[in-house]
């Protein structure tokens with residue numbers, strides 16, 4: 409029997425053990441300790457920003473971003489329908505705001521045409537602010553998720569955010585390292601283009617600190633506020649005075665050590681992901697109607713976090729494929745059930761879902777760990793070709 413091939417698992421080695429071991433030996437294992445600052449600086453340098461604020465999860469990063477951006481009870485936020493639920497709840501339910509769901513384009517990211525259509529036909533501008541005509545609510549923000557490490561159509565989305573007075577929040581939790589190589593944002597990384605951006609270092613992401621996240625922003629004051637909220641919002645060193653509600657979301661020193669080791673390896677991980685992806689494309693794309701996504705990567709160096717096999721032009725059924733590969737010890741998964749179908753959200757508005765429903769129905773995500781060998785990648789290809 410051959411070994412189990414997981415979908416996406418951490419890739420830790422001697423360097424992670426060495427740095428985390430130093431933190432443990434030093435006794436600096438909690439949220440104080442110099443490594444958190446060092447990690448924030450290294451991350452900021454990597455993505456070309458002045459500063460980053462590290463925290464204990466991507467979900468907390470998004471919650472901090474929502475609060476720093478001033479999203480509050482009664483506001484509405486335009487969000488993607490095709491994404492992980494943690495992209496939506498921190499920007500909406502956590503702060504008392506409501507989502508408006510929009511479908512995706514062929515990058516699997518929020519569809520700019522549908523965003524424009526919603527703003528133009530269902531909303532009105534008053535005093536530079538956008539209001540939803542159906543609910544009367546202030547539509548305050550637009551959230552972009554760079555799904556599976558694909559870059560969303562940022563030139564269009566930035567223009568729409570400006571035109572309609574929307575705060576632009578980037579969920580780049582899956583897209584650390586994805587950057588433009590051409591066009592108006594050449595050289596810019598996913599997460600650094602809008603008003604505020606978030607990363608995740610959860611165990612299944614391209615680099616991991618076990619659990620962790622970070623916020624970056626083009627507004628220095630928002631980032632300072634995010635940092636304040638990530639502590640207990642204390643205003644003095646000795647007297648324990650607090651000027652607002654803090655959330656205790658800081659990253660720990662041990663996690664930061666893991667992050668420093670992982671950041672050193674990130675470009676190598678991205679290069680290996682490309683090798684794996686290219687192998688899947690060479691072996692599967694166009695064979696018996698199989699296709700590999702994403703379809704759109706012009707002018708972008710994606711991190712290729714997740715690889716999607718697209719089954720629409722085959723006779724294969726998604727769940728049957730997943731079960732038959734599982735029986736051969738190969739772990740795959742479908743794309744998320746759409747957020748408007750999730751328990752808390754069916755009463756919210758949702759538009760232009762056809763493409764999202766199509767991708768939901770026909771995508772199977774293939775093993776993509778940064779420590780997957782080309783031999784195991786080939787074993788997956790052979791199993792898929794034998795379906």
Ligand SMILES: *Cc1c(COP(=O)(O)O)cnc(C)c1O
Nearest residue numbers: 465466467492494495581608610
């Ligand atoms: C992973 C992920 C998150 C949340 O990150 P955590 O670190 O797991 O809290 C948010 N949004 C998307 C799109 C994600 O994939």
